[in-house]
Amino acid sequence: MDFLINKKLKIFITLMETGSFSIATSVLYITRTPLSRVISDLERELKQRLFIRKNGTLIPTEFAQTIYRKVKSHYIFLHALEQEIGPTGKTKQLEIIFDEIYPESLKNLIIFSTEHFRPENKYNGESR
Template sequence: MGIFISKKLRYFIAIMEKRSFASASEELCITRSPLSKAITEIEEYLDDKLFVRKHNDLIPTPLALEYYKKCKPLYEELLKLEKIKNLKLYTVIFDSCFPLTFVKFLRDFIEVPGFEFRVEHTIITPEHLLSLKNENKIFISLKNIVDVPDENKSIWPTGGLTLLS
């Protein structure tokens, strides 16, 4: 959970979607007690019931449906904001020795959860290499680039591929 989304909002959304304290608490990895307490606090604040409790099922009241309809789009936008904050952006720069069609082909396959990649195709110069320490860049070249500390360089023995990060 991030800075923008309150626990109570998160709990309310989960209960609306699961229609059960047991299922919502399992999804949220919490016990039913804090979940029930949070819903009770929201109901006290609103001076009205959000759910009709029947056995293990929760039936949303018109008030709950109204708030869910208004809160859900905002909740989704806040989740996107928090994802952006937690997402690490890397630039993968292929040296010009690679054909552009090959680079475009690879671009479609570079996916790692929690990371976003931007792909560039250019002539790698010494100026590019100076940015290695300050920026999240990965350089891929077939040239032997010697002006880079060994801890930032991997040379694959099969074909002289140089990977710098």
């Protein structure tokens, strides 16, 4: 959901807790490039290095550890609040209509991607 939690904060917390770009990409469902970019942006904004990259692992700096200790409780609170006040049972529906001249392979790719990355989304199988 993440309407209260900043994307940068979520990435920072995840990296602190996993200690690995590879694991964090799996947890966050994003590729390494945007993950690295967010950390680089944070380091530039804060004018401090957050992680030392060594042999495929991330070693948090003292500065990163201090930030983590200070923001973790707030992060937990905001996450719990998001869960509490989250969706009110109303669901949004997106209807995608494929024209008959639309390539079948592209249609199947869109359906697969939608269902794979958001399991709550299901293709109802109707064709028009």
